[in-house]
Amino acid sequence: xxxGALNLLIGGPAGAGIEKSGKTIALSxxxxxxxxxxxxxxxxxxxxxxxxLRLRIDEKPHASHVEEIDVMIALDKKTVEEHIxxxxxxxxxIYDSDDLDLSEIDAGKAVMIGVPxxxxxxxxxxxxxMVNVISLGLVCGLVDFDVSVIKKVLGKVFEKKGAEIIKLNxxxxxxxxxxxxxxxxxxxxxxxxxxxxxxxxxxGNNAFALGALKAGCKYVGEYPMTPSSSILHFxxxxxxxxGVVVKHTEDEISACNSxxxxxxxxxxxxxxxxxxxxxxxxxxxxLAGMNEVPCVIANVMRxxxxxxxxxxxxxxxxxxxxxxxxxxxxKIVLLPGSVEECFYFGYQxxxxxxxxxxxxxxxxDKHMGEGYFTVxxxxxxxxxxxxxxxITENPGEDxxxxxxxxxxxxxxxxxxxxxxxxxxxxxxxxEYGDMTEDAENRNLxxxxxxxxxxLAMSDCPKPEIIGDEGAEITFVTWGSGVGICKExxxxxxxxxxxxxxxxxxxxxxxxxxxxxxxxxxxxxxxNYGGQMGGLIAEHTGIILEERILRYDGRPMTAKYIxxxx
Amino acid sequence: MAELKDLxxxxxxxxxxxxxxxxxxxxxxxxxxxxxxxxSNIAISTGIGCGSKINQWIETYGFAGLHGRSIPVAMxxxxxxxxxxxxxxxxxxxxxxxGMCHFINTMRRNIDIxxxxxxxxxxxxxxxxxxxxxxKGAVGPSTPHGVIEEPVNPIRLALSSAxxxxxxxxxxxxxxxxxxxxxxxxxxxxxLIDVLQPCVTFNKVNTHDFFRERVYKLSEVxxxxxxxxxxxxxVAGEWxxxxxxxxxxxxxxxxxxxxxxxxxxxxxxxADISDVNVQEVMSSFM
Numbered sequence: 001x002x003x004g005a006l007n008l009l010i011g012g013p014a015g016a017g018i019e020k021s022g023k024t025i026a027l028s029x030x031x032x033x034x035x036x037x038x039x040x041x042x043x044x045x046x047x048x049x050x051x052x053l054r055l056r057i058d059e060k061p062h063a064s065h066v067e068e069i070d071v072m073i074a075l076d077k078k079t080v081e082e083h084i085x086x087x088x089x090x091x092x093x094i095y096d097s098d099d100l101d102l103s104e105i106d107a108g109k110a111v112m113i114g115v116p117x118x119x120x121x122x123x124x125x126x127x128x129x130m131v132n133v134i135s136l137g138l139v140c141g142l143v144d145f146d147v148s149v150i151k152k153v154l155g156k157v158f159e160k161k162g163a164e165i166i167k168l169n170x171x172x173x174x175x176x177x178x179x180x181x182x183x184x185x186x187x188x189x190x191x192x193x194x195x196x197x198x199x200x201x202x203x204g205n206n207a208f209a210l211g212a213l214k215a216g217c218k219y220v221g222e223y224p225m226t227p228s229s230s231i232l233h234f235x236x237x238x239x240x241x242x243g244v245v246v247k248h249t250e251d252e253i254s255a256c257n258s259x260x261x262x263x264x265x266x267x268x269x270x271x272x273x274x275x276x277x278x279x280x281x282x283x284x285x286x287l288a289g290m291n292e293v294p295c296v297i298a299n300v301m302r303x304x305x306x307x308x309x310x311x312x313x314x315x316x317x318x319x320x321x322x323x324x325x326x327x328x329x330x331k332i333v334l335l336p337g338s339v340e341e342c343f344y345f346g347y348q349x350x351x352x353x354x355x356x357x358x359x360x361x362x363x364x365d366k367h368m369g370e371g372y373f374t375v376x377x378x379x380x381x382x383x384x385x386x387x388x389x390x391i392t393e394n395p396g397e398d399x400x401x402x403x404x405x406x407x408x409x410x411x412x413x414x415x416x417x418x419x420x421x422x423x424x425x426x427x428x429x430x431e432y433g434d435m436t437e438d439a440e441n442r443n444l445x446x447x448x449x450x451x452x453x454x455l456a457m458s459d460c461p462k463p464e465i466i467g468d469e470g471a472e473i474t475f476v477t478w479g480s481g482v483g484i485c486k487e488x489x490x491x492x493x494x495x496x497x498x499x500x501x502x503x504x505x506x507x508x509x510x511x512x513x514x515x516x517x518x519x520x521x522x523x524x525x526x527n528y529g530g531q532m533g534g535l536i537a538e539h540t541g542i543i544l545e546e547r548i549l550r551y552d553g554r555p556m557t558a559k560y561i562x563x564x565x
Numbered sequence: 566m567a568e569l570k571d572l573x574x575x576x577x578x579x580x581x582x583x584x585x586x587x588x589x590x591x592x593x594x595x596x597x598x599x600x601x602x603x604x605s606n607i608a609i610s611t612g613i614g615c616g617s618k619i620n621q622w623i624e625t626y627g628f629a630g631l632h633g634r635s636i637p638v639a640m641x642x643x644x645x646x647x648x649x650x651x652x653x654x655x656x657x658x659x660x661x662x663x664g665m666c667h668f669i670n671t672m673r674r675n676i677d678i679x680x681x682x683x684x685x686x687x688x689x690x691x692x693x694x695x696x697x698x699x700x701k702g703a704v705g706p707s708t709p710h711g712v713i714e715e716p717v718n719p720i721r722l723a724l725s726s727a728x729x730x731x732x733x734x735x736x737x738x739x740x741x742x743x744x745x746x747x748x749x750x751x752x753x754x755x756x757l758i759d760v761l762q763p764c765v766t767f768n769k770v771n772t773h774d775f776f777r778e779r780v781y782k783l784s785e786v787x788x789x790x791x792x793x794x795x796x797x798x799x800v801a802g803e804w805x806x807x808x809x810x811x812x813x814x815x816x817x818x819x820x821x822x823x824x825x826x827x828x829x830x831x832x833x834x835x836a837d838i839s840d841v842n843v844q845e846v847m848s849s850f851m
Contacts, residue, residue: 030851200850210846216838218827219645221637238846243836245644245827250670254637257630261610261641264628267833269645287631377847385839415608415626415642415649416834423574423620423627426613434576435621435629 002189004034004059006143007068009083011052012075014045021073021132022053023201023372024157025139028150030201030374033194035061038201038372039555044226044310050078059194061374063338063483064557070189071142073135080105090188092142094135111187113138115179121172130172137176142184143191147177199376204342204368205272207378208298209234211346212270213242214380217296219262219269220246221255223277226310227366228300231272252277256284256297263288263295264424266390266414268350272298275317276307278324278361285359286325289449291424292402292410294353294388298346298362300369303553312553313366315479315526318535321361322504330449332360332456333503337482339373341501345461347383352459355388356452357412363503365526367480367555388412394419400431404444408451453505460502463510467496473565474498474518476544478532480555481524487558492565500532512540523547524561566601569594572624579618583773585736585762586616589683592739593652594623596746602650610639612655612664615690616683616762619654633664636671639678646834647677647822650750657684661697661717672728675754676821681746682719682757683736685764686771693767700770719759720801720813724794730756731797731814735780736763737773741810748812754820761810776808783811791815 006029010022019040026036037056043049054065069086072079074095080102087093089109095102097114115138121130133154140150154169202210209231212220222232232248239246245262249255255271262269273281278299288295299321303314321333332352336345342364349360389411401422403410410431413420422433428445430436465474466486473495475485482499489495498514498521500507515521515536523533523544528551533544548564550556572594580586597607607625611617613632620627626649630638639653660668660682671678687705688694694707698719702711723731730752734742742760749756761780763773783789783800790796797814822828830836 198851200847202850206850210843213846214841214843216836216841218833218836218838219641221641240826240829241845242841243827243830243833245825245833247640247644249637250666253634254640254667254670257634257637258641258644260630261628261638261643262645262833263641264638265608265642265645265649265834267645268838269641283631284634287634291628291630377844377851380843414646414834416606416646418603418605421605421624421626423629425621425627425629426631427629432575434574435618 004191004194006057006070006189006191007066008055008057008071008073008139009052009069010073011050011079011083013048014043014051015047016075017132018051018053018075021136022055024153025136026055026201026372028136028153029057029145029191030199031153032145032149032191033196034058034191035196035199035374036201036372037062037065037374039065039367040370041554042311050076050082052079052083057191062487063373063480064487064555066557066559071139073139074100076100077102084108084110092183092187094138096131111183113183120175124175125168125172127168130168133169133172134176134179137173138180140173141177141180142187143189144184145191146193147173196374199374201372201374202339203230203370203372204336204339204364205230205300205370206234207339207342208346208362210378211343212296212350213238214383215268215347215350216385217268217270217350218244219259219267220244221249221258221269221271223249223252223255223273225274225277227302227370228272228274228298230370231298252280253284256281259295260284260288260293263293264291264414268354270296270298272300274300274302275304275320278317278320282324283326285331286327287426288359289325289330290426292357292449293424294357295359296349296353296362297359301363301365303551309553313480313526313555314551314553315365316528316531316551317363318503318531321363328446328450329504330358330453331504332356332358332460334360334362334461335478335501335503336362336364336368337479337499337501339368339375340378342368343378351386352456354390355386355409355459356456357388357409358452364479371480390414391420392417401433402429402431402445402448404431404448407455408448457505457507460505463501463507463514464499465496465514466499469496471496472519474521475524476521476532476536477524481526484556484558485524485561488561491558491562503535506535506539508539511536512542515540515542521546522565524556526550526556567598567604569598571604572597574622574624576621578622580615581766583765584615585685585764586619586683588736588739588742589616589681589760589762590619590622592742592746593681595743596750599743600747600750606648607650607652608642610635610642610651610653612659613690614656614658616654616656616685617659633659633662634667635659636664636667636680640671640676643676643678644822644825646832647828648832651678652750653678653680654683657682657686657696657698658688661719669722669726672723672726672755672757674821675727675729675818677753677755679746679749679756680758682759683762684719684759685762685768687764687768689764689767703770718801719757721798723757724798724801724814728757729754729816729818730812732756732758732812733810734758734760735776735810736760737777738780738810741782745812752815754818761808779806779808780810781807783809783813
C-alpha cells in the first residue's frame with residue numbers, strides 16, 4: 001500500500017478535453033492538500049492524434065514526472081498501447097468498455113476497469129459529456145479520496161453555469177465513486193488527504209506573466225507562437241483590470257519594435273515568443289541595445305531548427321538569445337530554473353531593463369512554460385520597482401541623453417518631458433543622440449554600452465550550488481534541468497547541482513571557482529550540442545567532458561539521468 | 566508652442582542640394598508652428614534612408630529605428646502615451662517595400678498616427694536601386710534590364726486597407742503640403758500622406774519639372790467629394806499627364822485607442838506602477 005503518492009495519466013485524441021479534465025483532477029488533489037506536478041504532451045494539431053497529461057500527485061513538491069503510472073484514464077486505444085508498459089503492478093486502466101476493444105492488449109498485472117461510461121452518462125445524467133467527471137469520481141473512489149473536496153472544486157469550475165449544472169456534476173462524481181467500490185478495497189494507492197494548503201497550481205508562462213504584471217508592465221506586443229502563447233492570453237485576460245495595452249501584432253518584428261516604441265515612451269513593455277519569433281526579433285533586440293531602450297522579452301523554447309517539434313520541449317536557443325541581433329550583445333539573458341524564478345526573474349527583468357537601459361531576455365523551455373507546478377503564492381512583500389535614471393521633469397540646460405557617466409548609465413527622459421528633447425538613434429550617435437561616425441566617439445559609446453553589462457553582473461542572479469558542497473557528482477544545468485536534477489541528486493544520494501541563472505553577462509569568476517572544486521561535473525541539457533557547456537568552456541576554459549543531453553523533444557526524468565551516471 | 570527657430574537642431578541637413586526632402590522638412594516645421602504644438606509633446610519615428618534622417622534635423626523627440634520598422638515603433642509610442650502627437654516619416658522603401666506588412670496592418674487599426682512617406686521612387690542612400698514605386702521599366706544597378714513588376718499604388722492600397730485619411734502631397738509645393746500635414750495631424754486616426762519627392766541625384770525621370778507639369782489639386786476640382794471612396798479609388802489610378810495631389814479620401818471612425826480596453830483606465834505612461842496588487846490574479850490559480 002502506498003500512501004499519499006499517485007501518478008496518473010490521462011490520454012486521448014486532441015480535442016477530447018484532456019487538459020481540462022486533468023486540470024480538474026489536479027485542482028481536486030491540490031485542494032485535498034497535495035502537491036501536483038502536471039506535464040502535458042500534445043501533438044501539433046487541433047483534432048485527433050494522441051495527447052496525454054501526466055499528473056504526479058504527492059505529499060512533497062516535484063518539478064518533473066516519473067514514467068510509472070498508478071492510474072491511467074484512456075480515452076483512446078493508442079493511449080493504452082503506448083503506456084500500458086508504464087502501469088505498475090496492480091495499477092488501474094480506466095476506459096469505456098463500449099468504446100474501446102482492448103482484448104488484444106497484454107495488460108500484465110494491471111487492473112482493467114472497463115465500464116460503459118458513455119452509456120451511463122447518457123442514461124443516468126442525460127449527457128454524454130459527463131464521462132470525464134464520472135472517471136474523476138472513479139479515481140477518487142479507488143484511492144479513497146474525499147469526494148466533498150472534488151465537489152467543491154467542481155462548484156467553483158462551473159460557478160457561472162448555475163446550480164443545475166453543478167448538481168449534475170456532483171451526481172456524476174457520486175456515480176463514479178460508487179463504481180469504484182468493486183476495485184477500491186485492494187487498490188495499492190490511498191490518498192486520504194494531504195497537509196499542503198493554500199498553494200497555487202501554475203505554469204511557468206503564467207508565473208512569468210504574473211511577474212510582469214506585478215512589475216507594472218503596461219504594454220505587450222506579441223504574435224502567437226507555441227509554447228509561449230499563454231503569456232499573451234494571460235495578459236489579454238487581465239488587460240482591462242490592470243490597464244495593459246495588449247497588442248496581437250502582425251508579426252514578431254512588429255511586436256518587438258512596438259515594445260521598443262513603448263519602452264522609449266516610458267512604459268514598461270514586453271514581448272513573448274519562441275525561437276522562430278525570436279529570430280525575427282533579432283534586429284530589433286539589437287536596436288534596443290543600441291538606443292538603450294528598456295524592454296523585456298520572454299523566449300519559451302521548443303525544438304528547432306525551423307518549425308521543429310512545435311509542441312515539445314528543448315533548450316537549443318541559448319546561443320540564439322545571447323547573440324540575437326548583429327554586433328556585440330548589449331543585453332541581459334536570465335534563465336529561471338523553477339516556476340518561482342519565472343515569477344521573480346520576470347519581475348526583476350523589468351527593473352534590470354530600466355536600471356541598465358537595455359533589453360532583458362528571460363529564457364526557459366516548454367517543460368517549464370507549459371508545465372504545471374504547485375507552489376505557495378509568491379511573496380511580493382520585498383519587491384521594489386527600480387526605474388533607474390528615468391527623469392520625468394525638466395533636466396535643465398544642455399541635456400545629453402547618452403551622457404558619459406562613471407557607471408555607463410545616462411539620465412533618461414521620455415517624450416512629454418520639457419527640456420529633455422533628444423533623438424534616440426540606431427546609427428552610432430554622440431552624447432546628444434545625434435548621428436556621428438567619429439571614430440573616437442564610436443569607441444567611447446561601444447565601451448559605455450558594454451560597461452553597463454559589467455556592472456549588471458552584480459545585480460543578475462548568480463550561479464548557485466544546490467545541495468552539499470563536497471558531493472561526489474555535480475550536475476551542471478539550467479532552466480527546467482534544475483528541478484529534474486534535484487530529484488536525480490536525491491535518488492543518487494551524493495550529488496549536488498550547479499545552476500547557471502544568468503547566461504549574459506556571464507559570471508565567469510563564480511562559475512570557475514565552483515567548477516574547480518567539483519569532483520565529477522556532469523553537464524545536463526536539453527539540446528544536442530551542450531550549449532551551456534560551450535558557454536562555460538568559452539568563458540572559464542573548463543571543458544565538461546561528461547554530458548547527459550536529450551534532444552528528442554521529450555523532457556528528462558530523474559531516472560533518465562541516474563540511469564546514465 | 567514653438568517658432569520655426571525652436572525647431573532647429575544642432576546639425577544641418579546633409580541632403581543633396583535640391584533634394585525634395587528640404588521641402589518636406591520646411592512643410593513639417595511650418596505645420597508644427599501653425600498647429601501651435603509643443604515640440605516636447607511630439608515624437609517622430611523614422612526608418613532608414615536619406616529621408617529618415619529628417620529626424621536629426623527637427624527639434625522634437627525622435628526615434629530613429631530600423632529599416633521598415635518605423636510604424637511599429639510609432640504604434641508602441643502612441644499606445645504607451647496616447648497624449649503625444651506621433652508622426653512617422655520614412656521612405657517608399659521603408660513603407661511600401663520592407664515594411665509593407667506593418668503599413669497595411671496599422672492602417673486597418675486606425676491608430677492616431679500621421680504617416681508621411683517620402684516617396685522618391687528610388688533607393689537613394691544605397692545609391693540608386695529601383696524601389697517599389699519605381700515605374701515599370703525603370704533602370705537601376707539592381708535592375709539593369711528594367712523593372713518587370715508593376716509599381717505599388719500606395720493611394721489605392723490605403724483606400725482598400727481602411728485608412729481613414731488618404732492624401733498625396735508634392736515636395737515642390739510647400740504651402741500645399743503644409744496644409745495637408747496640418748489636416749492629417751488634426752485627423753483622429755491613421756493619416757497617410759504620400760509625398761512626391763524628387764531625388765535630384767538618382768531619379769532622372771520623376772524630377773521637379775516632371776511633377777510641376779503634371780500635378781493638379783483635388784481641392785480645386787469643383788465636384789470632388791472626399792467622402793466618396795469609389796471616386797477616390799478611380800482618381801487614385803491617374804498617373805501620366807495628370808497626377809492628382811491633395812486629400813483623396815477622409816472618414817471619421819473610432820480610433821484604436823478609443824476601443825482598446827487597456828486604455829480605459831487612462832494613459833499607461835501615467836499609471837502608478839510602484840506596487841501593483843496582484844493578489845486577485847494569484848487567487849485565480851488556487
